Each structure stands twice: as C-alpha cells, then as structure tokens.
Amino acid sequence: MDRIVECVPNFSEGRRPEVVGWLAEAVESVEGALVLGTHIDPDHNRSVVTFVAPPETVVEAALRVVARAAELIDLSAHAGQHPRMGACDVLPFVPVRGITVEECVALAHEAGRRIWDELGIPVYFYESAALRAERRNLADVRRGGFELLREQIGTVPERAPDVGEARVHPTAGACIVGVRPLLIAYNVTLNTRDLAVAKRVARRVRERDGGLLHLKALGFELESRGVVQVSMNLTSYERTNLHQAFEAVRREAEREGVEVLASELVGLVPQAALDRAAAHFLQLENYSPDLVLENRIAAAIERRKGGRP
Amino acid sequence: MDRIVECVPNFSEGRRPEVVGWLAEAVESVEGALVLGTHIDPDHNRSVVTFVAPPETVVEAALRVVARAAELIDLSAHAGQHPRMGACDVLPFVPVRGITVEECVALAHEAGRRIWDELGIPVYFYESAALRAERRNLADVRRGGFELLREQIGTVPERAPDVGEARVHPTAGACIVGVRPLLIAYNVTLNTRDLAVAKRVARRVRERDGGLLHLKALGFELESRGVVQVSMNLTSYERTNLHQAFEAVRREAEREGVEVLASELVGLVPQAALDRAAAHFLQLENYSPDLVLENRIAAAIERRKGGRP
Numbered sequence: 001m002d003r004i005v006e007c008v009p010n011f012s013e014g015r016r017p018e019v020v021g022w023l024a025e026a027v028e029s030v031e032g033a034l035v036l037g038t039h040i041d042p043d044h045n046r047s048v049v050t051f052v053a054p055p056e057t058v059v060e061a062a063l064r065v066v067a068r069a070a071e072l073i074d075l076s077a078h079a080g081q082h083p084r085m086g087a088c089d090v091l092p093f094v095p096v097r098g099i100t101v102e103e104c105v106a107l108a109h110e111a112g113r114r115i116w117d118e119l120g121i122p123v124y125f126y127e128s129a130a131l132r133a134e135r136r137n138l139a140d141v142r143r144g145g146f147e148l149l150r151e152q153i154g155t156v157p158e159r160a161p162d163v164g165e166a167r168v169h170p171t172a173g174a175c176i177v178g179v180r181p182l183l184i185a186y187n188v189t190l191n192t193r194d195l196a197v198a199k200r201v202a203r204r205v206r207e208r209d210g211g212l213l214h215l216k217a218l219g220f221e222l223e224s225r226g227v228v229q230v231s232m233n234l235t236s237y238e239r240t241n242l243h244q245a246f247e248a249v250r251r252e253a254e255r256e257g258v259e260v261l262a263s264e265l266v267g268l269v270p271q272a273a274l275d276r277a278a279a280h281f282l283q284l285e286n287y288s289p290d291l292v293l294e295n296r297i298a299a300a301i302e303r304r305k306g307g308r309p
Numbered sequence: 310m311d312r313i314v315e316c317v318p319n320f321s322e323g324r325r326p327e328v329v330g331w332l333a334e335a336v337e338s339v340e341g342a343l344v345l346g347t348h349i350d351p352d353h354n355r356s357v358v359t360f361v362a363p364p365e366t367v368v369e370a371a372l373r374v375v376a377r378a379a380e381l382i383d384l385s386a387h388a389g390q391h392p393r394m395g396a397c398d399v400l401p402f403v404p405v406r407g408i409t410v411e412e413c414v415a416l417a418h419e420a421g422r423r424i425w426d427e428l429g430i431p432v433y434f435y436e437s438a439a440l441r442a443e444r445r446n447l448a449d450v451r452r453g454g455f456e457l458l459r460e461q462i463g464t465v466p467e468r469a470p471d472v473g474e475a476r477v478h479p480t481a482g483a484c485i486v487g488v489r490p491l492l493i494a495y496n497v498t499l500n501t502r503d504l505a506v507a508k509r510v511a512r513r514v515r516e517r518d519g520g521l522l523h524l525k526a527l528g529f530e531l532e533s534r535g536v537v538q539v540s541m542n543l544t545s546y547e548r549t550n551l552h553q554a555f556e557a558v559r560r561e562a563e564r565e566g567v568e569v570l571a572s573e574l575v576g577l578v579p580q581a582a583l584d585r586a587a588a589h590f591l592q593l594e595n596y597s598p599d600l601v602l603e604n605r606i607a608a609a610i611e612r613r614k615g616g617r618p
Contacts, residue, residue: 243591246590271580274588277587284571285573291578293579294579297310300344304343
C-alpha cells in the first residue's frame with residue numbers, strides 16, 4: 001500500500017468480545033481494509049478497533065463498521081463511566097503514509113455525510129475536521145454524554161450537529177468524526193516514588209509549558225511498582241521524536257537527582273521513529289531507509305510487480 | 310517471502326557496465342529472485358550482484374548467472390590486481406531469514422555440483438561450505454589466482470577441486486562457492502589524524518584480540534578528511550550489534566582522549582539491527598517487532614492472504 005489512512009473507531013461496548021469480533025469483520029469485509037488490532041476495556045465498557053486502508057476504500061470500511069455498531073449496540077441501555085455519545089462514539093482518521101491532513105479531512109467529511117444519509121445518525125466534526133472552532137477539542141463536543149445531548153440537541157442551538165437533523169439516533173446516538181495526527185504514546189519511568197518529581201519533569205519537557213514542540217506530558221505514580229512515570233504523547237515524531245523526548249526527560253530527571261529506569265511504548269510506533277532514534281544515538285551520518293535490507297527487498301518486489309526489469 | 314537466502318556473486322568484470330546489467334537480468338529471469346543492487350569497481354575490474362531468493366529458486370538463479378558470466382567474461386583476457394580465479398569468482402550464500410546455515414550449505418553444495426555438471430566449471434567450497442579445513446578461508450583457496458591455479462590444478466594434489474575434474478574451464482576458470490554469515494559493515498570516524506589511535510582502538514574492540522565476539526576491526530586513515538576510522542565487520546549482529554560496537558569504540562577512544570565524530574553503514578543493514586540499537590539507547594523495556602506499525606500492516610496482509618478472518 002503506497003497510501004495509507006489509519007482509522008481508529010471507539011465503540012460503546014467493552015463487555016461482549018464477540019461484538020468486537022463482528023465489528024472487526026465488518027471492517028475487513030471491505031477490499032484493502034486491514035484490522036491491525038482490537039482493544040476491549042470492560043472497566044470503561046468501551047472498545048477500539050484499529051484498522052488501515054487506502055484512501056479509496058477507508059470511508060466505505062468506516063461506514064460498514066459504524067452501521068454494524070448501530071445494529072449491535074444499544075446506547076440507551078449502555079452504562080460506563082467514560083463520556084460517550086454514540087454506539088460508534090468517535091471515528092478518527094489518521095494520515096499515515098502518502099496522504100495529507102487536508103485529504104483526510106475530505107475523507108472524514110465524506111464519511112460524516114454518509115453516516116447521516118445512509119444510517120440516520122447525526123454527526124459532529126472534531127479536531128482537524130472541525131467546522132467550528134469550539135468543536136476542535138473532542139472533550140468539549142462530548143461533554144455531558146449521550147444523556148445530555150439527547151435533551152439539548154433539539155433545543156440548544158450550539159449543540160446542533162454538523163451534519164443531519166437535530167435529533168439523536170434512538171439507539172446509536174451521534175457520531176463524532178475527526179482527523180488527528182499519528183501519535184506515539186511513550187512513557188519513561190523514573191527511579192523515585194516522588195510524584196512531584198515526575199510532575200515537574202513533565203512540565204519542563206512539554207510544549208504547553210515551553211518545552212519540546214508536539215510533546216504532551218503528564219506525571220503519574222505507578223503505585224504497584226513503587227516508581228513514577230512521565231507519560232507522553234508525541235503528535236509529530238518528524239519534529240519531536242522518541243530520542244528527543246527520552247533525552248529531555250533524562251536531563252530534567254538528572255537535575256532532580258533521579259535516574260531513568262526504562263521506557264515503554266504504548267501501542268504502535270512507525271518504523272521511521274525507531275530508525276531515527278537509532279541513527280541519532282549511533283551518530284549515523286548516512287542513514288537512509290534505502291540501507292535497510294528489508295526495505296530493499298520490498299522495493300525490489302514492487303519494481304518487479306511494476307514490470308520494470 | 311518467509312524464507313530468504315541472499316546470494317552475492319563476485320564477477321571478474323568491472324569495466325563494462327552493460328555486462329553487469331545482463332548478469333542482473335539473468336538472476337531475475339528466475340521466479341522469486343530479486344536483485345537488491347549491483348556494484349561495479351573499475352579499479353579492481355570486478356563487480357558484485359546482490360540478490361535474494363527463496364531457497365526453492367536461489368540455486369537456479371545462481372546457476373543462470375554463473376552460466377551467463379561464463380558466456381560474457383573471458384578470464385584469460387582479464388587483468389586486475391584483485392586476486393581471482395573465475396569469471397564468477399566467488400559465490401557466497403547467506404542465510405537471511407527462516408533458514409539455517411546448514412540448509413544454506415546444502416544449497417551451496419547443490420549449486421557446486423550443478424556448476425560442474427551443467428557448465429563444466431570446477432568448484433571449490435569455502436567457509437561454512439568447506440569440505441576441507443584448509444579451504445575455510447577464501448584467501449587461501451584463491452592464492453595465486455587463475456594463472457597459478459591453471460598450472461597447479463592438474464599436478465598439485467591439494468589444489469584439486471572439490472567438484473569436477475582437475476582442470477580449469479578455459480575462459481571461466483573455477484568457481485568458489487560458500488556460505489557466510491550476514492555481515493554488517495560499519496565504520497566509526499574519530500576526531501584525530503593519528504592512525505595509531507585508530508589501530509589501538511580497533512585492536513581493543515575486536516574478537517581476535519580479546520574484544521567483542523563476532524567483531525572484526527581495522528584502523529584506517531581517511532586522508533582527504535583528515536581523520537581516522539575504525540572499520541568493522543559484524544558477523545553476528547544478534548550477538549554483537551551496532552550499539553555494542555559503537556559504544557566499545559567510543560569508550561576506547563575516550564581512553565585515548567579522542568572523540569567519536571560519526572559512524573556510517575557500508576552496504577545494507579537488517580532492520581532488526583537498527584531496532585535493537587534504538588531499543589537499547591531508549592532503554593525500551595517492551596520493544597517487539599510487533600509494536601511497529603509497518604510490521605503490523607504486513608502481518609495483516611499475510612493473514613488476509615492466508616484466508617484467515
């Protein structure tokens with residue numbers, strides 16, 4: 001696949017694994033759509049299906065899984081602490097390879113229109129796909145959840161959907177469709193029990209407080225392990241990569257007299273992020289993906305497919 | 310490709326690029342054989358074609374390229390400083406993925422028998438494919454080159470080939486077939502003009518003198534750049550990887566009061582070697598290839614090909 005869009009729908013169902021299996025099947029009923037993983041969270045009664053597809057078929061795959069969720073999940077009977085307002089609650093499109101944010105926004109808008117036209121579910125657009133500034137932030141769109149939305153959607157003008165009539169779908173609620181960057185979730189653990197240290201380090205490294213661009217960070221306690229953790233999201237690894245985040249945390253921890261114990265990835269990481277980290281630490285001056293044996297094999301396979309000698 | 314053998318034939322032709330093109334074509338006339346690169350060296354009048362193939366077709370691809378070299382190259386008219394004794398001088402098989410050294414030895418022996426049976430070129434086996442201890446080292450097999458071999462092959466018993474009659478092919482000479490490990494060629498440059506420093510560092514890090522296992526190292530001067538270089542071969546990156554070589558060189562250079570300037574890869578590197586370096590420096594405690602987005606996509610493609618849901 002030369003052009004790849006990732007799509008990460010969140011569903012209001014975390015206690016019936018068979019439902020998550022059927023949702024994944026709905027995705028893979030579409031040519032070129034590949035499920036990379038599913039995650040089920042019984043505590044929050046939510047689940048996530050991560051899939052990739054080329055731009056030509058990603059909207060169709062999204063439509064089928066939203067339709068299947070509307071059949072299988074009855075939001076009016078759903079309980080769970082996590083805020084949610086749809087059977088398929090959030091539908092983010094993520095540019096991965098060979099596609100721009102703008103192109104993904106066009107796909108998200110197409111998906112939103114079809115979700116209303118074909119399924120009768122009203123749609124809100126968030127983050128890069130937002131049509132109103134006050135809807136960029138997902139938490140703002142979702143505040144009060146399904147129950148509050150059901151009351152307000154027809155009476156409070158600023159809660160009217162971006163696509164569709166101002167009424168929730170009786171069982172599937174509403175769907176929040178957006179475009180967000182590929183993000184890397186990355187944690188670094190520190191050799192101390194002092195949460196204040198983790199919080200200070202997090203503050204010093206994150207963009208919001210003058211640290212590294214495209215880096216979000218929070219300090220947490222890992223009680224069971226007796227250590228603390230700086231938990232980070234890197235929203236543009238091309239600009240701020242793992243090694244820069246790691247080194248910034250290590251430097252700020254050292255200032256506190258604390259050592260880095262280890263780091264961990266939460267979820268998937270693009271190959272390029274690891275490669276860039278290796279090249280950085282090895283001071284590799286001639287790194288290029290073209291030097292990697294597996295990439296050369298893949299390129300030779302593509303070349304032969306294309307019929308060139 | 311689940312199972313991959315790399316094959317890196319060396320040819321006694323480095324001044325006619327069209328010949329190298331035809332040799333590459335001969336390789337790719339075989340199903341599943343993929344040329345990853347060609348290298349032509351006019352100074353030494355030699356060339357290299359690097360290709361990969363599954364074990365089922367790698368011998369056929371090797372046969373075709375040795376046959377084509379015998380047609381195109383006349384060793385009796387060849388000049389060049391580099392020792393050589395065949396049109397296709399050396400034919401190493403390299404286990405890359407899903408195949409053992411022993412299986413590659415069986416492939417090398419099959420290729421050797423066919424090179425004699427079908428092309429009438431006598432064959433010597435070297436390194437892991439050697440049938441006699443004194444032929445493990447390629448340089449020992451090739452000593453004196455084509456001209457000396459032509460004199461001795463029929464008269465000196467220890468120069469008799471491993472396969473075939475004791476006479477050279479009149480224009481294609483003989484072929485040396487072997488199995489060697491996948492190696493990473495990796496150089497680290499040091500911020501000094503003092504060659505003795507590079508030589509001492511090389512000696513301290515290499516296996517031969519009590520350093521790291523599976524690491525060969527030499528010190529060189531890079532006159533044009535006014536620095537020196539520790540030039541290394543890693544013959545088992547699973548045991549001694551880039552990061553261990555880099556850190557050993559850096560440590561020994563520091564003992565000499567010298568800084569590492571940069572490093573460079575010469576030729577191809579397996580993805581796993583870069584990944585392990587990244588995981589080491591980032592202190593990533595949960596690294597697995599399964600966390601890499603591209604690997605997950607490839608696995609999902611394979612899963613769907615296999616018809617599993």
